[in-house]
Amino acid sequence: MCKWLLWMAVAAAATGQPLPLGELPRGKVVLIAQPHHDDHTTDYGMGGFIARLIENGYRGVYIRASNDEKDGRNGYAQNDIINLREARAGLRHLGVDEVVSLNWRNDFMNPIPLNELREQLIFLIRKYKPDVVLGHNPWEHYQKNPDHRNVGRALVEAYWMAGDRNVHPEHFALGVTPHAARHFYGKGRLDWGLGQQSNVAIALNETQQRKKELAIAAHRNVYHNPGAKKAYLAALAGEGKALPELAAVDDNTASDLILHWWMNWISRDIGRRAGVKYAEDYYHLDRWDDLPGLRNYLQRNAR
Amino acid sequence: MRRRQFLLAAAAAPKTVMVVAADARWLECCAGLVARQLAAGLRGLLVRVGDDRLEGWNMPPEQAAWRNRLEAEAAAKVLGLAEVVSFGYPASELRNVPHTTLRDRLLTLIRRHRPAVLVIPNPHTEHDRNLDSYYAGAAAEDAWHAARFANYLPALALEPYVTPEVYYYAPPVDPRRREPEAAAAFVPQPVQVDISPWFAQKLAAARELKTVNRARAERLRERLAAAGQRLPLLATVDDAAAARLAEENLRGLAALGAEGSNYALAEEFRYAGVEYGIPAKYLR
Numbered sequence: 222m223c224k225w226l227l228w229m230a231v232a233a234a235a236t237g238q239p240l241p242l243g244e245l246p247r248g249k250v251v252l253i254a255q256p257h258h259d260d261h262t263t264d265y266g267m268g269g270f271i272a273r274l275i276e277n278g279y280r281g282v283y284i285r286a287s288n289d290e291k292d293g294r295n296g297y298a299q300n301d302i303i304n305l306r307e308a309r310a311g312l313r314h315l316g317v318d319e320v321v322s323l324n325w326r327n328d329f330m331n332p333i334p335l336n337e338l339r340e341q342l343i344f345l346i347r348k349y350k351p352d353v354v355l356g357h358n359p360w361e362h363y364q365k366n367p368d369h370r371n372v373g374r375a376l377v378e379a380y381w382m383a384g385d386r387n388v389h390p391e392h393f394a395l396g397v398t399p400h401a402a403r404h405f406y407g408k409g410r411l412d413w414g415l416g417q418q419s420n421v422a423i424a425l426n427e428t429q430q431r432k433k434e435l436a437i438a439a440h441r442n443v444y445h446n447p448g449a450k451k452a453y454l455a456a457l458a459g460e461g462k463a464l465p466e467l468a469a470v471d472d473n474t475a476s477d478l479i480l481h482w483w484m485n486w487i488s489r490d491i492g493r494r495a496g497v498k499y500a501e502d503y504y505h506l507d508r509w510d511d512l513p514g515l516r517n518y519l520q521r522n523a524r
Numbered sequence: 525m526r527r528r529q530f531l532l533a534a535a536a537a538p539k540t541v542m543v544v545a546a547d548a549r550w551l552e553c554c555a556g557l558v559a560r561q562l563a564a565g566l567r568g569l570l571v572r573v574g575d576d577r578l579e580g581w582n583m584p585p586e587q588a589a590w591r592n593r594l595e596a597e598a599a600a601k602v603l604g605l606a607e608v609v610s611f612g613y614p615a616s617e618l619r620n621v622p623h624t625t626l627r628d629r630l631l632t633l634i635r636r637h638r639p640a641v642l643v644i645p646n647p648h649t650e651h652d653r654n655l656d657s658y659y660a661g662a663a664a665e666d667a668w669h670a671a672r673f674a675n676y677l678p679a680l681a682l683e684p685y686v687t688p689e690v691y692y693y694a695p696p697v698d699p700r701r702r703e704p705e706a707a708a709a710f711v712p713q714p715v716q717v718d719i720s721p722w723f724a725q726k727l728a729a730a731r732e733l734k735t736v737n738r739a740r741a742e743r744l745r746e747r748l749a750a751a752g753q754r755l756p757l758l759a760t761v762d763d764a765a766a767a768r769l770a771e772e773n774l775r776g777l778a779a780l781g782a783e784g785s786n787y788a789l790a791e792e793f794r795y796a797g798v799e800y801g802i803p804a805k806y807l808r
């Protein structure tokens with residue numbers, strides 16, 4: 222045992238620690254690949270970052286891997302159609318016009334042939350040639366949704382494999398070429414214990430925060446809840462409390478207001494960790510993340 | 525009687541260190557540790573799960589797989605490993621191999637060779653974007669666990685076996701890899717292993733992986749060129765330049781592995797030894 226150095230340093234809890242602010246990566250195209258219609262903007266990512274990239278000259282492409290048949294109360298087929306339409310509407314608030322739907326079955330992504338989904342993502346990365354890839358952090362802890370975990374796994378492999386000409390060479394006959402994106406940002410929840418081990422925060426301004434709130438509100442099939450006002454006020458009354466601001470508006474406006482409060486709070490909470498008003502947090506893999514032994518050498522010698 | 529003969533035979537044989545590898549990256553992660561174990565008198569066995577068919581440049585995957593098998597065997601010889609077993613599963617496709625199939629093949633080898641030390645990919649590491657290591661590591665860890673139970677594969681007629689020491693390896697990309705677990709027992713703890721005396725041997729073994737080194741150098745040159753960059757070392761990519769790049773990589777990794785220690789060159793692992801099964805307070 223004396224030949225080894227046993228690490229016994231006390232580990233600091235990651236959640237709540239200060240986060241470094243990340244620079245906006247340079248580039249022209251961002252590809253966002255997620256399982257669901259609404260994953261472009263939820264309480265734990267990415268709409269603000271997408272809006273900021275688009276404002277800085279990026280073009281965006283959103284890949285919806287599933288058919289979202291379970292989200293909503295309209296039956297499978299109708300849910301699919303409504304959710305796709307609302308994804309387009311939400312993404313337009315962020316400045317993204319192109320949505321590609323792969324239509325794998327919603328909430329059935331554990332048993333799907335994941336290497337086939339990976340191949341689709343490799344092809345799309347080769348086609349759109351993104352500088353930045355956004356998706357779910359496949360190493361997020363306590364992720365219960367198999368769609369998030371599995372699309373994240375397929376995507377993080379597609380991210381490096383798309384640049385390797387030995388991978389799916391049959392694609393090249395279709396006019397695409399190998400492409401290695403330079404950045405991967407993975408999102409995850411930070412409110413599930415040590416759910417998301419982030420390493421960077423992306424600051425948002427008021428406009429980007431506002432776009433993010435509009436983008437999620439566009440998903441009325443799953444987020445619009447006119448019954449929420451009555452339920453919240455009744456619960457508060459039971460504790461002897463009142464919320465006049467909510468009581469003063471109609472049920473539809475109250476639903477939007479609650480969504481606004483929720484989204485605003487989470488961006489402020491992450492912003493606080495990074496010393497800015499609003500932010501989102503990510504796990505960032507940069508271009509040399511797969512070559513830890515060469516990182517310093519490349520920084521010194523690549524010109 | 526049969527059992528007694530078996531035990532006598534096992535006692536006479538040198539102890540074995542068994543290395544499980546998803547791909548050619550095993551050498552950068554643990555070749556120093558393996559050389560160290562072999563120098564201490566252990567016999568070495570390398571099990572290659574994937575076939576490294578993507579690690580070639582301008583050649584069909586079958587040719588890359590064949591060359592990489594021969595070159596892995598040559599590298600193993602330089603390190604002093606006695607045997608290499610190649611399962612031959614296509615690289616990047618390990619997700620499609622049933623977990624129990626892979627586990628049971630590894631379990632069979634564990635019961636047959638009864639290794640004193642297992643060195644396996646760490647399936648619990650985070651942020652390694654090559655997930656073959658995850659699938660091979662998960663099967664290897666399960667094989668280590670299951671090999672001890674008589675009800676697993678009784679038809680093999682091989683004695684159940686517990687490997688007393690396990691090293692989990694991974695490329696150093698997980699920022700939390702040095703954080704100790706909450707308890708010393710039942711979870712592998714981070715260790716750094718001094719490889720300074722064996723580093724030259726590790727370099728010599730890496731030089732044998734000509735096809736892998738060449739493919740990596742060409743890919744890196746292409747990645748840099750796509751960003752309008754170049755590396756003077758790769759102005760001309762030949763075997764010498766590729767070997768030099770591999771050496772820079774190994775030096776960089778060994779320096780990273782030694783960070784925070786008094787060692788010049790090291791590798792880092794998660795280690796499950798005797799304290800894994802018996803809490804330290806009972807060992808005193």
Ligand SMILES: [Zn+2]
Pocket residue numbers: 256257259260369
């Ligand atoms: Zn989702």
